Amino acid sequence: MTRNSCIVVGGGIAGLMTALHLQRRGEQVTLIDRWEPGHARAASTDYNRVIRAISGRDEFYTRWARESRAMWLEMQAECGLNLMYECGALILATKGHCDWEDATADTFDKVGVPYYKFTRDEVRARFPQFKVDEIDYALFEPEAGLLMAHRCVLAGLDLFKRAGGVVKRGTVTTDAQERPMLDGAPLQADLIVIATGAWMSEMFPRTIKPISAIMGINVLYTSTPDGSDQFDMENMPCWIDHGQGSFGIPSSEGSGVKAAVVIPNTPIDINNDERLIEKASLAKTRQYIRHRLPGLEGQRVVDSKFNQVILTPDTHFIVDWHPEHENVLFAGGCSGHLFKHGPVFGDFVAGVAVRDYGTADRFKITGRRKLSPKESPSGR
Incomplete structure (x- = not known):
């Protein structure tokens, strides 16, 4: 089986979990971040985060949260660290x-x-x-x-490295066509996953900024x-x-x-x-x-x-391909409630990335609209 060369940009929980699941699927993955994974500027920093299934009328996120809870507990057993307290x-x-x-x-x-x-x-x-x-x-x-957020990031990073993943420091930007660039040259890989959190908006002013x-x-x-x-x-x-x-x-x-x-x-x-x-x-x-x-x-x-x-208008995540660059996949979106979904989110993104399946309609770039508090999974 031929291994794809994969670059994941962004070492927060979205990028890290995606990189880990891609690596475990047999791909060769390089994770690039501007700073050390777990750094204080990341939305995935802080000591702890809430994990809960409470999502209003939204069964999708409710089921995802329950699945993610099981995956966090498995990860906790695998790394031997206290990642989650019920x-x-x-x-x-x-x-x-x-x-x-x-x-x-x-x-x-x-x-x-x-x-x-x-x-x-x-x-x-x-x-x-x-x-x-x-x-x-x-x-x-x-x-x-609660999840011990900073510890979860570092534990996931260790598992990624143990699986053969490579971590590099670098600042990825984009050119006028929104092509990802590193050191003045286009990134070269079969697959490029962009999981840069809030920085995704300024990196992609035509594609992501209008919906965030x-x-x-x-x-x-x-x-x-x-x-x-x-x-x-x-x-x-x-x-x-x-x-x-x-x-x-x-x-x-x-x-x-x-x-x-x-x-x-x-x-x-x-x-x-x-x-x-x-x-x-x-x-x-x-x-x-x-x-x-x-x-x-x-x-x-x-x-x-x-x-x-x-934040996206509907508070749904973004998992979708760039409309002009067929090997560039966005992963992120509503970081206000992404952390708890980290493992299941990363597994899903990895499956979309290797084209085992398509993305969910709610995660697509197009068709975004503000939801009422009654409709919203976050209640806002």
């Missing part, structure tokens, strides 16, 4: 605005995802960390939890109270709080409690901006903590992250 995920349904949560429960019933539906009083009894006065109910997914937006995400880590383990992952779940535009993760491996308040349309210059938390976000996050997690009020911020995500 502390569960709590989705808080704000009274009068529960369409996405109602749809999630219906989808879980169809797909067979284990979950509980808690009343407000049951949430107070089981998870007293949360103040839930305006909550109508909550869904609890016990087999959800870049947004900064501010994340704060707050210390847990002295002498208390109430906010540790053994006693507290991850949570999603659409009514407040927020989500968070309990303290894991001493990180502190992670809380993010999404401020819409937060601009970021991905090449020139410092990765520093914004004062407005600091104030809003502290206000949110007072409202939702009163037991953390007055605790000090111990760490922060400011990163970027690339």
